[in-house]
Amino acid sequence: MSHYDPFLEEVVVIEEKEKKEHQLILHNDDFNTFQWVIECLMTVCNHEERQAEQCSWIVHNNGRCTIKEGSYSKLKPMKEGLQDKGLSVTIE
Numbered sequence: 001m002s003h004y005d006p007f008l009e010e011v012v013v014i015e016e017k018e019k020k021e022h023q024l025i026l027h028n029d030d031f032n033t034f035q036w037v038i039e040c041l042m043t044v045c046n047h048e049e050r051q052a053e054q055c056s057w058i059v060h061n062n063g064r065c066t067i068k069e070g071s072y073s074k075l076k077p078m079k080e081g082l083q084d085k086g087l088s089v090t091i092e
């Protein structure tokens with residue numbers, strides 16, 4: 001006799017979604033100021049000021065920070081926009 005477990009089904013759906021998500025990673029550099037990085041994150045990625053500040057500090061301290069998650073097609077224009085502004089970003 002099989003037993004239906006809605007929680008188990010939800011876990012499987014979440015795991016499938018996570019596999020499809022990509023991460024837009026901002027990397028630290030020695031050229032861009034905190035203020036410029038914050039401004040870029042707010043303009044290109046629609047971050048709130050506080051979120052952009054926190055990401056800037058994480059990048060400064062850890063060398064990298066995930067700034068957005070989503071499909072590759074959603075992240076690619078943001079990556080290109082940030083690169084056009086001189087920031088170092090990758091999609092993983």
